[in-house]
Structure formats: structure tokens, C-alpha cells
Amino acid sequence: MEISISSVKQSYFNILALFLEGEKMETRFVKCLLKWGLQLNLTQSDIDAPGTNLDKIKFAQPADKVAKLEAIYHLVHMIYLDNVVEDVELEVASIYAEKLGFKRQIVGDLFKSIATKDSDGALPQDLRKEITDFLKIQGD
Numbered sequence: 123m124e125i126s127i128s129s130v131k132q133s134y135f136n137i138l139a140l141f142l143e144g145e146k147m148e149t150r151f152v153k154c155l156l157k158w159g160l161q162l163n164l165t166q167s168d169i170d171a172p173g174t175n176l177d178k179i180k181f182a183q184p185a186d187k188v189a190k191l192e193a194i195y196h197l198v199h200m201i202y203l204d205n206v207v208e209d210v211e212l213e214v215a216s217i218y219a220e221k222l223g224f225k226r227q228i229v230g231d232l233f234k235s236i237a238t239k240d241s242d243g244a245l246p247q248d249l250r251k252e253i254t255d256f257l258k259i260q261g262d
Contacts, residue, residue, distance in 0.1 A: 125195070125196075125199055127162070129192065129196065130162065130196045130199055130200065131162055131164065131168055133192070133193050133196035133197065133200075134155075134158055134159065134162055134164075134196070134200065135173070135174045135179060136181060136182055136193070137155070137158075137197070137214070137218050138155055138159075138176075138179065139179040139180055139181040139182070140181040140217075140218060140221055141155060141214075141217075142176070142179060143180070143181055150210045151210065151213075151214055153210070154208070154210045154211055154214050155214070157204075158200045158203065161200070161203040161204060162200070162203070181221070183221075183222070184222060190222050190223070191254060193218075193222060194219060194222070197215050197218060197219070198215075201215060219232075232252075
């Protein structure tokens with residue numbers, strides 16, 4: 123299954139909304155989110171699209187297990203965009219995954235496992251399977 127860049131961008135804006143809803147966002151999180159936006163090649167039309175107006179953007183909880191799976195998969199995709207996994211990316215990912223209803227420690231273990239895989243040998247379907255297996259273990 124091919125990943126849709128437009129659906130990854132939607133997930134990006136949902137992550138951004140989550141952090142914008144907080145009272146104060148740490149600079150390192152801002153840098154991480156800006157980096158992902160640049161790597162996704164966001165355009166002015168992406169930013170101006172309905173539902174992405176930064177003044178009105180709201181975090182939306184994915185509706186079901188499949189939507190949560192896609193959100194986690196998109197998150198992993200964003201982490202891998204530059205083939206460099208940074209601690210701050212894993213922290214942002216853990217905060218977002220926790221907001222999706224997963225336990226922070228277990229999510230941290232999943233992302234560490236994914237991050238330490240040989241990126242040259244990790245195929246998208248392998249990552250999707252690992253994430254799917256993770257969700258089955260969670261019983262979500």
C-alpha cells in the first residue's frame with residue numbers, strides 16, 4: 123500500500139494542532155515540527171487549505187483503530203523523512219501517540235524499536251506490519 127503524501131500532511135497538521143493547543147510550546151518541539159513541515163514540502167496552498175488555518179486549527183482524535191494506525195504510520199514516515207532519528211522526534215512522537223490513547227512507555231519502546239532498525243532494510247510494509255502488531259498487542 124502506497125503512502126499518500128496528502129494524508130501524511132493531514133496528520134502533520136493534526137500533530138501541529140495538538141502542540142499549538144498547549145499553553146507554551148518548547149523551542150525544540152517547534153524546531154522539530156518546522157523541520158517536518160519543510161521536509162514535507164508544505165506549500166502556501168497546504169497552509170491555506172480548509173481545516174489548516176493556524177488560528178483555528180484543532181486537534182482531532184482519530185475515529186477508530188484503523189485511523190490511529192494510519193496516524194502512527196504517518197508519524198513514523200515523518201521521522202524517517204531525512205533518515206535521521208532524533209531524540210526530540212521520538213519525544214514529539216511519544217506525546218502524540220499518548221494523546222491517541224497509548225501508554226507512553228510502550229509507545230517509547232515501539233519508536234525505539236523502529237528507530238534502531240536498519241533503515242536500508244526497513245520496507246514500508248515491514249513498518250506497517252510492526253505498527254499493526256503493536257496495536258494488536260495493545261488491544262485497542
